[in-house]
Amino acid sequence: MSVLVDEDTRIVVQxxxxxxxxxxxxxxxxYGTNVVAGAVPGRGGQEVAGVPVFDTxxxxxxxxxxxxxxxxxxxxxxxxxxxxxxxxxGIDLVVAITEGIPTQDxxxxxxxxxxTDTHLVGPNCPGVITPGVAKLGILPGNIFSEGNVxxxxxxxxxTYQVVDNLTNRGIGQSTAIxxxxxxxxxxDFIGALEQFEADPDTHAVVMCGEIGGEDEEExxxxxxxxxxTPVAGFIAGRTAPPGKRMGHAGAIVSGxxxxxAQSKITALEDNGVPVxxxxxxxxxxxxxxx
Amino acid sequence: MRLxxxxxxxxxxxxxxxxxxxxxxxxxxxxVDAAEEIGYxxxxxxxxxVGGRGKAGGIKLVESKEEAREAAEDIIGMDLKGYHVSKVxxxxxxxxxxxxxxxxxxxRGEGRPVAMVSTKGGVNIEEVAxxxxxxxxxxxxxPAFGMHPFQARxxxxxxxxxxxxxxxxxxxxxxxxxxxxxxxxxxxxxxxxMITSDDExxxxxxxxxxxxxxxxxxxxxxxxxxxxxEGDELEQKADEYGFDxxxxxxxxxxxxxxxGLVMTTLDLVDYYDGEPANFLDVGGGAxxxxxxxxxxxxxxxxxxxxxxxxxxxxxxxxxxVANGINQALEQFDEIPKPVTVRLAGTxxxxxxxxxxxxxVTVEHTLEDAVQRAVEYAKExxx
Numbered sequence: 164m165s166v167l168v169d170e171d172t173r174i175v176v177q178x179x180x181x182x183x184x185x186x187x188x189x190x191x192x193x194y195g196t197n198v199v200a201g202a203v204p205g206r207g208g209q210e211v212a213g214v215p216v217f218d219t220x221x222x223x224x225x226x227x228x229x230x231x232x233x234x235x236x237x238x239x240x241x242x243x244x245x246x247x248x249x250x251x252x253g254i255d256l257v258v259a260i261t262e263g264i265p266t267q268d269x270x271x272x273x274x275x276x277x278x279t280d281t282h283l284v285g286p287n288c289p290g291v292i293t294p295g296v297a298k299l300g301i302l303p304g305n306i307f308s309e310g311n312v313x314x315x316x317x318x319x320x321x322t323y324q325v326v327d328n329l330t331n332r333g334i335g336q337s338t339a340i341x342x343x344x345x346x347x348x349x350x351d352f353i354g355a356l357e358q359f360e361a362d363p364d365t366h367a368v369v370m371c372g373e374i375g376g377e378d379e380e381e382x383x384x385x386x387x388x389x390x391x392t393p394v395a396g397f398i399a400g401r402t403a404p405p406g407k408r409m410g411h412a413g414a415i416v417s418g419x420x421x422x423x424a425q426s427k428i429t430a431l432e433d434n435g436v437p438v439x440x441x442x443x444x445x446x447x448x449x450x451x452x453x
Numbered sequence: 454m455r456l457x458x459x460x461x462x463x464x465x466x467x468x469x470x471x472x473x474x475x476x477x478x479x480x481x482x483x484x485v486d487a488a489e490e491i492g493y494x495x496x497x498x499x500x501x502x503v504g505g506r507g508k509a510g511g512i513k514l515v516e517s518k519e520e521a522r523e524a525a526e527d528i529i530g531m532d533l534k535g536y537h538v539s540k541v542x543x544x545x546x547x548x549x550x551x552x553x554x555x556x557x558x559x560x561r562g563e564g565r566p567v568a569m570v571s572t573k574g575g576v577n578i579e580e581v582a583x584x585x586x587x588x589x590x591x592x593x594x595x596p597a598f599g600m601h602p603f604q605a606r607x608x609x610x611x612x613x614x615x616x617x618x619x620x621x622x623x624x625x626x627x628x629x630x631x632x633x634x635x636x637x638x639x640x641x642x643x644x645x646x647m648i649t650s651d652d653e654x655x656x657x658x659x660x661x662x663x664x665x666x667x668x669x670x671x672x673x674x675x676x677x678x679x680x681x682x683e684g685d686e687l688e689q690k691a692d693e694y695g696f697d698x699x700x701x702x703x704x705x706x707x708x709x710x711x712x713g714l715v716m717t718t719l720d721l722v723d724y725y726d727g728e729p730a731n732f733l734d735v736g737g738g739a740x741x742x743x744x745x746x747x748x749x750x751x752x753x754x755x756x757x758x759x760x761x762x763x764x765x766x767x768x769x770x771x772x773x774v775a776n777g778i779n780q781a782l783e784q785f786d787e788i789p790k791p792v793t794v795r796l797a798g799t800x801x802x803x804x805x806x807x808x809x810x811x812x813v814t815v816e817h818t819l820e821d822a823v824q825r826a827v828e829y830a831k832e833x834x835x
Contacts, residue, residue, distance in 0.1 A: 183738065183768065187768070190799075238666060238669075239669055239670070260768075262736070262737055263666045264666065265637055265664050265666045265667035265670075266559055266637075266639070266664050266666065266667075267559075267566075267596065267634070267637055267664065267667065268667075269564075270559065270564060270565060270566065270596040271596050271597060273564040273565075274564075274565070274595065274596055274597050275597075289767050289768075300767075301737075301767040301768040301799075302767055303765075303766060303767055303798040303799045306797070306798065316713070317713060318711055318712060318713020318714060319711050319713070319737075319767055320709070320710055320711030320713060320714035320765040320767065320798075321711065321713035321714045321717055323714075323765040323767060323797070323798055324714055324717065324765055324797075324819060327765075327797060344712055344713065346559060346561040347559070347561060347564045371713065373712070373713050373716060374716070376561060376562070377562065378562075397717075399712075399713045399714075399716040399717045399720060400716040400719075400720070401720045401723070402701075402716075402719045402720050402722075402723045402729060403716060403719070403732075404699075404701065407699045407732075408697075408699070409697070409699060409712055409715075409716055409732050409734075410697040410711075410712025410715065410716075410732070410734040440724060441720075441721060441724060441820065442717065442819065443820060
C-alpha cells in the first residue's frame, strides 16, 4: 500500500518539452511510472519520449485520463501552471518541483488550494515516490526499496540521504514525500503524517525537518496527540548561527530560540519521537521502532 | 533582497507615503551642505543593513553646522557591526508626539499576508512581538482580493491609534500593502511612523525587503538592490555566482546540494569534532561550471584547510558534478587544499568513473567523507 499515489496514478507532466521536464519524464518512465501525457501551451500534438503532449492540462485530463500533474515549469510561469492543474477537472494530485516561485504567487495558489480537494505537494520539492509503483518528480529511483516506512521531509537531498541509510540495511519504504522548503507549501508535515497514520501498510515514519519556522514543533504536537504509528526524527541545522539564512526560505534561525534545531528536537522528543544525531542514527531508531 | 533606507523611502514617497525632507550624502561636505539646506535639527543616518543603528552610533541628531560636520566625520567611513559606512542620509528631524509601527509581511504559517499596526513604535518590534504580542494588532489579508479599506481601518482601530489620525494611518497602511503587493515585498515596514503635534503622519524610517525570487519582474528594485549590495568579498562573490553561502568560523569547507543536506553536512563536521568554515549550497541541477565556481569560492577563503563535497543527486547529476570538480582542479599545478568527494544518487556511478582520483579523495558514505575531511583539516592545523 501507499499514500497519495498507486497503480492507478496517471501523470501529466507540465513543462515536458523543457530540459528538466524531458530528462525526468524519461527517468519516471524508466522507473515504470505511468506518465500518460505532457502539457505545454502551443506544443499540443507533439510527442516527448513517446508521450503525447497537449496544449492544456485539462486536455490531458480529458483525452489521456491523467489524474495527477507534475510541474517542471520555470519559476516565472510555475504559479500559473499550478493554478492550471488545480483548475483541471480530474486532477487530484499536483506535485510542483520548480524552485524559486515568487512567494506571492504561491500565496495565491495556496488560497486557491483551500477551495479544492486536490492535494498539492511542493513547490521546491523532490516529489513523491512509492517504491516499485511510481515516482512523481526528480527523486533518484534506484536508492529506494519497497517496504513499510513512510518518509516526509522538507529537504530533497536529505530525504535521499536518509533513504540510502534505510535501504542499505534492508529497510524499505512505503512512500516518501518531499514537501519542500519554501515558506508556502501545499501538503505540510501534518498533512503527510495524517496520510501515513491512515495507511495500514506504513509501520513507521521518518520525519526530517530543519531549522526555521515552527512546523516541526506543530507536527510534534500532532504526533503526540494523534498518532499510533511510531515516528523517528531528524533535524538539520544544529550548527547554524542565529540570524543567518541557510538556503531554504524557512531555514533561518531567529535569535529568540524559536525555530532552532534544539527547540524542534525537544518538541519531538517530548512527544515520544526519537531524534537521530546523524542520518545513520535515524536508521538505528527506525530499526528499533519496527 | 533588502533596500537601503534612502531607497525604500524613495519608493514609499513615490507611492504617496509622507516622508521627511532628506538628502543622500557620500562625503562630509555633502552631508554638511545637505544639513544647511534642510535646516536644523537634522538626523544623520548611516545607510547600512544593520539593526540598531542608533545604539551603535550610526544615527546622530545635530543642531548646528559644527555638530553636523562632527557627526558626518564620525559616521562616514565608520565600521558599523562589520559593515563599512559609505553613505549617510541627512534628514529633517521630525518633532513628534507619538510613534507607531506599521508593517506588512507574509505569515508563512497561515500562507497569507498579514498587516500589523502597533502603538509601540520606535522600538525593536521583534522584542515587542515576543514580550507583549497583544500590543501588535494583526489583520490577515486574502491575497486574491487584496486589502479592503475596512481592514486597514479595523487593524488601526484595534491597535488603539488616536482617532484624530486613524484615517491617515489607515491610508498609509493601505498604500504600504499595495506597495508590498505590487513590488513583491517580503517585509515592508515603517518603524516609526511618527505623529506630529499637528496630527501629521510621517514615515521616519522605511524597510523594504523584496522577494529575491521575484526580481525578474521588478527590474527597478533589482537595480537598486545591486547598489545596496554589502558584505565581505566572499559574500559578494557568492552573490555574483548566485550561491546560497554563509561564512562561518571553522576550517572545513563544505559544498553540497540542497539546503537540508548541506546543513546536515555542517552538523556532521561538528559531530566528528571538526569546524565548518561555510555553508555553500550549489542548488538543484548544477552544471559543471557551477561546481567549478563553488570550488573557487571555497578555495578563496583562506581559513579553509580542507574541502568536502557532499552531493546526493536527484535533479543534479553526478557526472556533471565530477566534470566540474575535474575542470576546476586540473587548472592547478598543485591542489591548494585537499578535496574529499562523496557522490550519490542520479548518475553517481558515471560520476565516480569520471572523477580524477589523483586530484581528490573519494569516499562512499557521508560519514566517511566528513571524517576524512576533518582529518585532513586537523593534519594541516597540526
